[in-house]
Amino acid sequence: MTAGLEHYLTVSALLFGLGLYAVLTRRNAVALLMGVELILNAASLNFVAFARFVDGGVDGHIVAIFVIVLAAAEAAVALAIVLAMFRNFGTVNVDSVNRLKR
Amino acid sequence: MSEHAILLSALAVLLLPLLSYAILFFLGKKLPRQGDWLGVALLGASWLLALRIFAHFWAAGDPGLRIEANVRWLDLGVFKADAGLLVDGMSAVMLVVVTTVSLLVHLFSIGYMHGDRRYERFFAFLGFFTFSMLGIVLSNSLLFLYMFWELVGLASYLLIGFWFHKPSAAAANKKAFLTNRVGDFGFFIGILIFFTAYGTFNYFELFAAAHLHPLTGALLTLAGVGLFMGCIGKSAQVPLHIWLPDAMEGPTPVSALIHAATMVAAGVYMVARLLPLFDPGALLVVAYVGAITAFLGATIALVKTDIKKSLAYSTISQLGYMVMAMGVGVAAAGMFHLWTHAFFKALLFLGSGSVIHAVHTQEMPLMGGLRRKMPITFWTFLIATLAISGVPLFSGFYSKDAILAGALAFGMNKAHYVPFLLTLAAAGLTAFYMFRMVFLTFMGQPRDEARHHHAHESPWTMTVPLVTLAVLAVISSGWRGPTDGWFSRFVAPYDMARIVEETPGAPHAGEAFAVPAAVHGEHALPQESHGEAQESHGGTQAAHGGAHDSHDAHVRHTAHITAMVLSILVAGLGIFLAWLTYMRGRIDSSAVLARLPRVHHVLQRMYFFDEFYAATVYRFTLWFSWLCGAFDRLVIDGIVNGMGYLTRVLSWFAGLADRYVVDGLVNGVGAVIQGAGEGFRRVQTGRVQSYLAYACFSVLLLVFVFRAL
Amino acid sequence: MGGDLVFYGFALLTVLSGFFVVASRNIVHAAFSLLFTLFGVAGLYAQLGADFLAVTQTIVYIGGILVLVVFAVMMTRIPRADAPRRGLDRAVPAAILALLAFALIYMVIVGTRWPQRATGAPEATVAEIGTSLMTRFVFPFEYASLVLLAALVGAAILIRERAPQDDPADADDPAGNGEVRS
Numbered sequence: 001m002t003a004g005l006e007h008y009l010t011v012s013a014l015l016f017g018l019g020l021y022a023v024l025t026r027r028n029a030v031a032l033l034m035g036v037e038l039i040l041n042a043a044s045l046n047f048v049a050f051a052r053f054v055d056g057g058v059d060g061h062i063v064a065i066f067v068i069v070l071a072a073a074e075a076a077v078a079l080a081i082v083l084a085m086f087r088n089f090g091t092v093n094v095d096s097v098n099r100l101k102r
Numbered sequence: 103m104s105e106h107a108i109l110l111s112a113l114a115v116l117l118l119p120l121l122s123y124a125i126l127f128f129l130g131k132k133l134p135r136q137g138d139w140l141g142v143a144l145l146g147a148s149w150l151l152a153l154r155i156f157a158h159f160w161a162a163g164d165p166g167l168r169i170e171a172n173v174r175w176l177d178l179g180v181f182k183a184d185a186g187l188l189v190d191g192m193s194a195v196m197l198v199v200v201t202t203v204s205l206l207v208h209l210f211s212i213g214y215m216h217g218d219r220r221y222e223r224f225f226a227f228l229g230f231f232t233f234s235m236l237g238i239v240l241s242n243s244l245l246f247l248y249m250f251w252e253l254v255g256l257a258s259y260l261l262i263g264f265w266f267h268k269p270s271a272a273a274a275n276k277k278a279f280l281t282n283r284v285g286d287f288g289f290f291i292g293i294l295i296f297f298t299a300y301g302t303f304n305y306f307e308l309f310a311a312a313h314l315h316p317l318t319g320a321l322l323t324l325a326g327v328g329l330f331m332g333c334i335g336k337s338a339q340v341p342l343h344i345w346l347p348d349a350m351e352g353p354t355p356v357s358a359l360i361h362a363a364t365m366v367a368a369g370v371y372m373v374a375r376l377l378p379l380f381d382p383g384a385l386l387v388v389a390y391v392g393a394i395t396a397f398l399g400a401t402i403a404l405v406k407t408d409i410k411k412s413l414a415y416s417t418i419s420q421l422g423y424m425v426m427a428m429g430v431g432v433a434a435a436g437m438f439h440l441w442t443h444a445f446f447k448a449l450l451f452l453g454s455g456s457v458i459h460a461v462h463t464q465e466m467p468l469m470g471g472l473r474r475k476m477p478i479t480f481w482t483f484l485i486a487t488l489a490i491s492g493v494p495l496f497s498g499f500y501s502k503d504a505i506l507a508g509a510l511a512f513g514m515n516k517a518h519y520v521p522f523l524l525t526l527a528a529a530g531l532t533a534f535y536m537f538r539m540v541f542l543t544f545m546g547q548p549r550d551e552a553r554h555h556h557a558h559e560s561p562w563t564m565t566v567p568l569v570t571l572a573v574l575a576v577i578s579s580g581w582r583g584p585t586d587g588w589f590s591r592f593v594a595p596y597d598m599a600r601i602v603e604e605t606p607g608a609p610h611a612g613e614a615f616a617v618p619a620a621v622h623g624e625h626a627l628p629q630e631s632h633g634e635a636q637e638s639h640g641g642t643q644a645a646h647g648g649a650h651d652s653h654d655a656h657v658r659h660t661a662h663i664t665a666m667v668l669s670i671l672v673a674g675l676g677i678f679l680a681w682l683t684y685m686r687g688r689i690d691s692s693a694v695l696a697r698l699p700r701v702h703h704v705l706q707r708m709y710f711f712d713e714f715y716a717a718t719v720y721r722f723t724l725w726f727s728w729l730c731g732a733f734d735r736l737v738i739d740g741i742v743n744g745m746g747y748l749t750r751v752l753s754w755f756a757g758l759a760d761r762y763v764v765d766g767l768v769n770g771v772g773a774v775i776q777g778a779g780e781g782f783r784r785v786q787t788g789r790v791q792s793y794l795a796y797a798c799f800s801v802l803l804l805v806f807v808f809r810a811l
Numbered sequence: 812m813g814g815d816l817v818f819y820g821f822a823l824l825t826v827l828s829g830f831f832v833v834a835s836r837n838i839v840h841a842a843f844s845l846l847f848t849l850f851g852v853a854g855l856y857a858q859l860g861a862d863f864l865a866v867t868q869t870i871v872y873i874g875g876i877l878v879l880v881v882f883a884v885m886m887t888r889i890p891r892a893d894a895p896r897r898g899l900d901r902a903v904p905a906a907i908l909a910l911l912a913f914a915l916i917y918m919v920i921v922g923t924r925w926p927q928r929a930t931g932a933p934e935a936t937v938a939e940i941g942t943s944l945m946t947r948f949v950f951p952f953e954y955a956s957l958v959l960l961a962a963l964v965g966a967a968i969l970i971r972e973r974a975p976q977d978d979p980a981d982a983d984d985p986a987g988n989g990e991v992r993s
Binding site: 057079 | 825927
């Protein structure tokens with residue numbers, strides 16, 4: 001079967017599911033971030049696939065580029081938060097960071 | 103020389119002073135003699151190239167010949183701007199004026215600025231100023247004209263405030279800058295009107311476009327007046343002349359450079375250059391402003407005792423002549439006066455600098471009898487005085503005469519005699535105050551022995567420029583008027599038909615602004631109806647009707663003879679009165695002034711212009727700030743405070759209600775909440791991922807529910 | 812077809828390594844798996860004719876973001892700690908949720924008639940992307956740069972060394988020689 005739109009979308013859906021699972025289960029904040037990256041990639045892949053098979057222009061590519069840019073910004077800030085967290089709490093386990101609860 | 107060589111030379115003329123500036127600014131302190139020789143050498147090279155260009159146009163003998171080159175500078179789609187060079191007869195003349203005076207000022211400064219702490223910086227600034235001024239002369243578009251215009255403003259700011267540790271100098275350069283900004287604002291509006299209407303900045307494209315599709319009525323006048331405002335600021339015309347006398351706080355060579363030949367001439371040059379863009383209404387404004395300026399400047403110069411201040415007002419007055427010449431349709435005569443004036447006024451300033459250098463004061467009552475101590479300075483100063491007074495055979499006579507004749511012809515044609523009468527009176531006053539200056543400074547008995555004793559002739563670097571300028575002050579006219587002498591090879595009225603023909607890319611006006619040329623023929627060609635006054639033709643040249651020609655020729659001839667006779671008479675009268683007053687003592691000047699206390703007071707306070715601005719502009723600004731402050735204090739603070747007070751009152755009542763009503767409720771609610779919280783705290787795990795899972799679950803649930811529906 | 816083979820290869824690479832990212836207990840292994848996932852996605856981009864995007868993905872994601880992640884891993888790893896106490900209490904609901912999400916999306920994919928167009932040979936997109944970024948998308952483009960700047964500043968502030976809390980004056984004395992002042 002020739003690889004068409006549905007194939008790419010399926011791959012993207014799989015990536016999304018995996019990312020969601022990672023986000024929901026990982027305790028390590030860094031690993032959680034990796035899950036977020038998977039989800040972002042899944043979305044980008046969708047955009048590019050639609051650009052190729054439906055729209056025909058490069059608008060989807062540009063959205064994907066913006067996703068990459070924002071992912072970079074997100075990674076920088078999030079990892080800074082993780083480092084600050086590590087410094088303050090001595091751990092990167094998201095479960096342990098619940099000071100607000102008390 | 104080929105056109106290519108001309109353009110390259112022009113570029114070199116422009117850039118050599120900039121090079122001088124760059125080198126001296128960064129490396130000046132490290133060079134031997136602080137690099138003054140370098141500045142002089144580069145300026146000298148620039149001057150030689152300017153002479154070469156001048157020679158080329160002399161040989162060509164065609165005032166309409168122009169050599170232009172453009173480089174696409176900005177291309178933003180809708181907005182395109184070219185950087186271009188324009189060399190023609192007029193700019194060739196200006197190049198020679200600017201580089202000559204600048205070179206001599208450089209030489210003079212070697213002696214005058216000797217020992218100054220920022221000696222090399224001074225030469226750097228001179229180079230920068232020269233560069234900016236040459237940029238004005240050589241640019242071929244309004245955009246670049248405006249840029250260099252502002253650069254000149256900046257350079258003059260730096261030079262006037264060169265001794266910035268003197269508070270008066272710091273105030274003067276600020277004043278010059280701000281006053282110029284007022285004029286430049288109008289200038290900018292004028293430029294924008296033309297750009298909006300025609301979509302180009304290039305002079306000749308604009309001329310052609312404005313010729314073929316003139317702007318309708320008032321808009322054209324408005325744009326012309328806008329452009330003229332730039333001239334009012336830079337060329338120190340009434341009412342924005344107030345900066346120029348204060349600018350005398352700068353070193354004297356700066357006064358010679360800025361206030362004789364270059365910066366103040368920029369406004370005149372600009373009007374002459376852009377003359378086809380002015381309509382008769384705007385030109386009438388120009389004529390009146392110029393005439394009033396000429397008269398006011400001359401009257402104030404009468405009572406000033408500070409030699410440089412007096413010269414400053416003299417400059418204002420002479421600039422008024424030039425500007426009026428533009429307005430009355432003898433632009434060539436105005437440019438000619440600019441040319442001759444540049445030399446004799448630079449000479450006067452440098453001569454006064456030489457005197458100041460010798461006696462260390464600027465007050466003429468403290469001088470006197472310097473003739474024997476400083477012979478070279480005296481004789482050169484006298485020559486310049488004769489030239490500016492309009493004595494025949496000296497250069498100033500020929501140019502001033504042409505302007506007066508033009509003004510008279512303008513008056514006869516249009517029944518506007520005021521400009522002529524004002525400038526004629528100013529001519530007599532000029533002769534009087536200039537000879538007053540000579541007599542007070544050089545003749546008679548020394549009034550301050552100590553200063554007189556220490557006075558000495560200046561070193562050769564200062565006297566050589568004086569002598570050179572003195573020679574030029576005599577010969578620069580060529581003993582002919584502007585249109586029958588050599589000057590007609592360089593400057594003549596624009597030939598609109600030729601410009602239209604030679605400017606293929608002339609854009610067309612937008613529909614909104616333009617009307618067919620036929621309808622507005624009279625407006626489009628400002629000078630056509632009343633004809634070119636006198637033998638010199640200013641402004642837009644168009645095909646004449648034959649009937650006009652013979653009439654005009656007659657008017658011109660009459661005007662020429664009348665004006666010449668009158669101006670010689672008036673100048674002679676002025677000199678004679680000055681002689682009676684200050685040499686023979688037949689007329690006691692203080693007695694005359696005592697008889698006319700009001701007039702004296704008005705003149706002494708320079709027609710209260712500064713007071714006027716202090717009373718209006720400054721006071722308005724202060725009043726407005728005070729108003730804003732008061733508003734802030736009373737209204738805003740009042741509202742804030744009132745709100746605060748209101749809140750306090752309300753809270754007192756609220757407190758009562760609180761204590762008795764709410765507390766009871768709160769305690770009850772608190773109990774309920776506590777119970778609920780006990781239940782819900784199990785949901786609130788504090789784990790991010792649990793929350794996420796809830797969120798995901800809810801979303802999925804919603805989606806499934808809606809799909810099912 | 813050759814192209815399909817390449818597609819299936821990349822798709823497999825992406826999904827499998829993505830699985831390892833999720834499943835791997837060792838965070839370093841997870842990070843390296845992520846490398847392959849991202850690379851696989853880049854390959855898929857290339858298959859889709861998005862040449863510029865593929866390169867960008869490789870350079871920015873793999874070269875930039877992933878390196879950042881690995882750094883974070885190295886700096887925050889506590890030796891022998893992070894005991895992987897992975898109770899099923901969390902994994903089972905999460906797995907169900909993830910599966911449900913996938914199922915939902917898959918149903919949409921299969922159940923929709925996509926308005927597809929005929930696809931020709933992919934063309935180079937760099938010029939068009941550049942033009943678009945400078946014209947239609949110039950505002951988002953500038954906005955993105957603003958966001959990046961803000962992120963940069965924010966990150967820098969977040970991980971700045973804090974001065975000791977007991978003496979607030981030390982905050983403006985980074986050299987730490989506060990005792991010189993009396």
